[in-house]
Amino acid sequence: MRTSIHTARVVLPVAALLLGGCFKLARESPPLRQYVLSVAAPPGTTADAPTGSATSPRAPASLTVGLRRVDLAAYLSVPYIIMRRGTSELLTSEFHRWGEDVGDGINRVVAANLAGSPLLRAVEVAPWPLASRHNFLVQLHVTRFEGVADSAATEGRVQVTAGWEIIRPFDGKVLLRGRTDDRRESWRVGNYTGLVRGLDAALQRMARDIGTCLARFPNDSTPPAACVAADSAGGATESPFDASRNR
Numbered sequence: 001m002r003t004s005i006h007t008a009r010v011v012l013p014v015a016a017l018l019l020g021g022c023f024k025l026a027r028e029s030p031p032l033r034q035y036v037l038s039v040a041a042p043p044g045t046t047a048d049a050p051t052g053s054a055t056s057p058r059a060p061a062s063l064t065v066g067l068r069r070v071d072l073a074a075y076l077s078v079p080y081i082i083m084r085r086g087t088s089e090l091l092t093s094e095f096h097r098w099g100e101d102v103g104d105g106i107n108r109v110v111a112a113n114l115a116g117s118p119l120l121r122a123v124e125v126a127p128w129p130l131a132s133r134h135n136f137l138v139q140l141h142v143t144r145f146e147g148v149a150d151s152a153a154t155e156g157r158v159q160v161t162a163g164w165e166i167i168r169p170f171d172g173k174v175l176l177r178g179r180t181d182d183r184r185e186s187w188r189v190g191n192y193t194g195l196v197r198g199l200d201a202a203l204q205r206m207a208r209d210i211g212t213c214l215a216r217f218p219n220d221s222t223p224p225a226a227c228v229a230a231d232s233a234g235g236a237t238e239s240p241f242d243a244s245r246n247r
Helices: 002-025 102-114 192-216
Strands: 033-035 052-055 063-067 083-085 089-091 096-098 120-125 136-149 155-167 174-182 186-188 227-229
Touching (some): 033 192, 063 102, 102 136, 174 192, 186 192
Parallel strands (some): 033 096
Antiparallel strands (some): 052 120, 083 089, 136 155, 155 186
16 A cells, blocks of 8 residues: 555656646647738828728819729638639638728728829718718729739739729619739738738729729710720620618
């Protein structure tokens, strides 16, 4: 009996030390990092508001625009920031995620950039109040929103590809169509802060293209290169007017 007690006194502390060592040797998970899209908004705008309006203070502004809910490619409707390797491999990181719905973030940043136009009195983001009245609606169809790199490459490009439409509100008629395929920004693979900044910059350029089309339509019979009249683009000129995109 004494031998058993003595053995137990020796074995238990040793087992505790071994177990403690196992726990200390276990690899700690990296911290979860969340990101939001952003823009250096002009003074007087409400760029940080997820919904509502972003207003330009300039006096001559007369038009109001409503941004409908973004139509996102299905694979983008996830909380993870997407990286594409080659042509078809999609990679995500459990520890680098969006801190907001990415469609809401895209609309918020585009609205804030559009609000700097002297033509626009207000830019409202869906959902907007039922009493709101707009001169034009804008519908974004985002098909690529990610970092892209060749297999095993450490440097890549930021890609934002989207089609967009300028719509007449009362009947849903598509007046102008445009397309953005922006790959100007570079990023270092694994640098998610740099990737998000590149996406911000691409959205700023897309908003500038949309603003240019709004500024010259309908007074200019020749739309800018970034957009074409729907009648001359081929295909249907009516957009299914889905009111749920505005709520």
